[in-house]
Amino acid sequence: MSDTSTTITELKQLVHDFVEERDWQQFHSPKNLSMALAIEAAELMEHFQWITAQASRQVGADRDKLAAIGEELADVFAYGLALADVLGVDLADTIRAKMVKNAEKYPADEYRGRYGGQ
Amino acid sequence: MSDTSTTITELKQLVHDFVEERDWQQFHSPKNLSMALAIEAAELMEHFQWITAQASRQVGADRDKLAAIGEELADVFAYGLALADVLGVDLADTIRAKMVKNAEKYPADEYRGRYGGQ
Amino acid sequence: MSDTSTTITELKQLVHDFVEERDWQQFHSPKNLSMALAIEAAELMEHFQWITAQASRQVGADRDKLAAIGEELADVFAYGLALADVLGVDLADTIRAKMVKNAEKYPADEYRGRYGGQ
Amino acid sequence: MSDTSTTITELKQLVHDFVEERDWQQFHSPKNLSMALAIEAAELMEHFQWITAQASRQVGADRDKLAAIGEELADVFAYGLALADVLGVDLADTIRAKMVKNAEKYPADEYRGRYGGQ
Numbered sequence: 001m002s003d004t005s006t007t008i009t010e011l012k013q014l015v016h017d018f019v020e021e022r023d024w025q026q027f028h029s030p031k032n033l034s035m036a037l038a039i040e041a042a043e044l045m046e047h048f049q050w051i052t053a054q055a056s057r058q059v060g061a062d063r064d065k066l067a068a069i070g071e072e073l074a075d076v077f078a079y080g081l082a083l084a085d086v087l088g089v090d091l092a093d094t095i096r097a098k099m100v101k102n103a104e105k106y107p108a109d110e111y112r113g114r115y116g117g118q
Numbered sequence: 119m120s121d122t123s124t125t126i127t128e129l130k131q132l133v134h135d136f137v138e139e140r141d142w143q144q145f146h147s148p149k150n151l152s153m154a155l156a157i158e159a160a161e162l163m164e165h166f167q168w169i170t171a172q173a174s175r176q177v178g179a180d181r182d183k184l185a186a187i188g189e190e191l192a193d194v195f196a197y198g199l200a201l202a203d204v205l206g207v208d209l210a211d212t213i214r215a216k217m218v219k220n221a222e223k224y225p226a227d228e229y230r231g232r233y234g235g236q
Numbered sequence: 237m238s239d240t241s242t243t244i245t246e247l248k249q250l251v252h253d254f255v256e257e258r259d260w261q262q263f264h265s266p267k268n269l270s271m272a273l274a275i276e277a278a279e280l281m282e283h284f285q286w287i288t289a290q291a292s293r294q295v296g297a298d299r300d301k302l303a304a305i306g307e308e309l310a311d312v313f314a315y316g317l318a319l320a321d322v323l324g325v326d327l328a329d330t331i332r333a334k335m336v337k338n339a340e341k342y343p344a345d346e347y348r349g350r351y352g353g354q
Numbered sequence: 355m356s357d358t359s360t361t362i363t364e365l366k367q368l369v370h371d372f373v374e375e376r377d378w379q380q381f382h383s384p385k386n387l388s389m390a391l392a393i394e395a396a397e398l399m400e401h402f403q404w405i406t407a408q409a410s411r412q413v414g415a416d417r418d419k420l421a422a423i424g425e426e427l428a429d430v431f432a433y434g435l436a437l438a439d440v441l442g443v444d445l446a447d448t449i450r451a452k453m454v455k456n457a458e459k460y461p462a463d464e465y466r467g468r469y470g471g472q
Contacts, residue, residue, distance in 0.1 A: 003130065006210035008121035018217055021226040027233045027404050030187075031166035031174035035403050037194065038159040038274060042396030045156050048149035049389045050351040050381050053288060056149035060205050069148075070207050073198060074216035076155065077209060080194055087178050089188050091195060092124035098192035099132055108139040115145045115286040145286050153285050156392060160278030167271050168263050168469040171406060233404040239362035242446035248357065254453055257462040263469045266423075267402035267410035273430065274399050277392040284385035292385035296441050305384075306443050310452035312391065312434055313445060316427060323414050325424050327431060328360035334428035335372055344375040351381045 008081075008091050015081045030086055037079040044072035126199075126209050133199045148204055155197040162190035244317075244327050251317045266322055273315040280308035362435075362445050369435045384440055391433040398426035 019028060047069050048056045059065050084091050137146060165187050166174045177183050202209050255264060283305050284292045295301050320327050373382060401423050402410045413419050438445050 001127065001208045002210035002214075003126035003208050006126050008124050008126070008129075009119065011126075011210065011213055012121065014214065014217055018221065022224060022229050023231045024229075024233065026231070029171035029174045030177060031169065031171045032404060034159075034163040034166050034174075035271060035399055038156065038163050038278075039396045039400050039403060041152075041156040041159040041194075042274075042393045045152040045389055046393050048152050049393060050386060051149065053147035053149045056147045056152075057204075059148060066205065066207070069205065070212040071216050071219075073202060073205075073207060073209070074213045076159075076194075076198055077213055078216065078220075080191060080198070084191060086175075087184065087187065087191075089184070089191060090119045090121050091191070092120040092129065094188045095129055095192045095195055096120075096132065098189050098196065099136055101189075102196075103136065106140060111140050111142075113141045113144070115142065150286060153281055153389060156396075157278045157282050157285060160275045160392075163271055164275050167275060168268060237363065237444045238446035238450075239366065239444050242362050244357035244360050244362070244365075245355065247362075247446065247449055250450065250453055254457065258460060258465050259467045260465075260469065262467070265407035265410045266413060267405065267407045270395075270399040270402050270410075274392065274395040277388075277395040277430075281388040281392050284388050287385065289383035289385045292383045292388075293440075295384060302441065302443070305441065306448040307452050307455075309434060309438060309441075309443060309445070310449045312395075312430075313449055314452065314456075316430055316434065320427060322411075323420065323423065323427075325420070325427060326355045326357050327427070328356040328365065330424045331365055331428045331431055332356075332368065334425050334432065335368055337425075338432075339372065342376065347376050347378075349377045349380070351378065 011077070012081050012085050012091075015078050016085050019082060025086075028082060028086060030083060033079055033083040033086065037076060037083065040072060040075040040079055044069065044076060047072070129195070130199050130203050130209075133196050134203050137200060143204075146200060146204060148201060151197055151201040151204065155194060155201065158190060158193040158197055162187065162194060165190070247313070248317050248321050248327075251314050252321050255318060261322075264318060264322060266319060269315055269319040269322065273312060273319065276308060276311040276315055280305065280312060283308070365431070366435050366439050366445075369432050370439050373436060379440075382436060382440060384437060387433055387437040387440065391430060391437065394426060394429040394433055398423065398430060401426070 019025060047059070047065070059069060081091075083089075084094075137143060165177070165183070177187060199209075201207075202212075255261060283295070283301070295305060317327075319325075320330075373379060401413070401419070413423060435445075437443075438448075
């Protein structure tokens with residue numbers, strides 16, 4: 001897995017260069033990027049819209065389907081990385097801090113097997 | 119920046135453990151995770167809803183605002199990482215492949231300074 | 237049911253007056269309204285995020301839940317009506333025309349019991 | 355304008371018949387319909403993603419663009435009507451009640467010219 005050796009900064013840089021090469025920073029305000037991210041999230045969701053939650057667990061078995069889903073997920077991440085880049089947000093720190101906060105909000109003992117708005 | 123030394127796998131693992139400790143895999147079907155991701159993307163967008171694109175470029179100057187936005191972005195990534203984890207998707211590879219595809223679809227020379235549905 | 241005697245124009249007018257009384261037209265560009273609508277749609281979706289499709293069919297039995305869902309649905313419609321108002325779109329005509337198009341795209345005989353991206 | 359003479363019930367019925375003729379009620383759980391609505395809202399938003407709020411106020415001048423936007427708006431309403439139909443929600447009453455609540459939350463005198471999360 002490439003994920004084991006790829007840092008967040010490397011992916012941020014990849015997206016940063018892509019945007020810069022096209023002089024697209026002018027379109028990439030945080031407002032517009034948040035819209036783009038939400039739109040890609042909806043396109044991702046589209047793959048699961050009419051199937052059951054059960055069936056959605058099996059999509060990995062269909063290579064073409066999984067590839068299509070992976071592309072939408074990549075778009076979501078690309079815009080998320082672009083937004084973090086523009087805002088100067090350190091994602092690793094921010095995600096870690098949020099997970100600590102979530103752990104306090106949803107103590108494992110209390111929420112085991114129970115969702116809680118999550 | 120912690121992003122320079124944090125790999126995707128480390129963040130995936132963080133989210134994976136959080137879910138496992140609460141026995142929440144049962145709720146985390148790809149279908150439900152795609153909904154959760156879209157909902158968090160909308161909460162992120164909420165911060166930019168009524169302000170101009172111009173003003174959205176200045177949010178970084180307001181520390182409290184930026185922290186609140188960072189938390190929503192963290193939630194988006196957390197669900198994205200959980201989804202990649204459940205589907206067995208290597209994000210680094212998938213994002214790289216998608217950016218190559220995007221580069222072919224939007225040649226830098228042709229799209230410089232022009233958005234194209236992007 | 238009040239729906240049997242209420243016209244689209246009456247609801248449009250209700251929303252129009254609300255916006256005008258607050259001088260909010262300045263914020264209600266089509267761009268911003270489309271974001272607001274998507275955000276409310278996500279808040280509506282939040283009620284169904286972690287429950288099964290089956291369970292979602294029973295929400296009508298819980299009056300408080302149904303009231304909360306109704307409020308989110310009302311927000312979605314309010315922004316949809318505001319957008320139609322700002323754009324000068326006749327919703328009844330537009331919806332009827334779209335349903336004719338959908339009927340051509342998904343002939344009843346061919347799609348009976350089969351979803352089709354819908 | 356057809357909106358002046360068309361009731362909510364008439365549009366609900368139109369969507370109801372369309373779904374029934376295709377035996378699609380089985381897919382139209384409230385959960386799935388809320389996803390469909392959010393997806394259509396994102397498709398609507400896509401038209402405004404990269405343009406300024408200012409430019410979005412001019413889309414009405416481009417007939418083809420307006421027609422395309424109208425179709426997405428029609429889809430949003432169609433799923434909203436289907437959801438109200440499935441849940442047995444009277445939209446006119448619910449929207450009126452929500453606007454009263456909004457009016458109390460955002461008194462006109464206090465919020466004139468100021469948005470408030472709205």
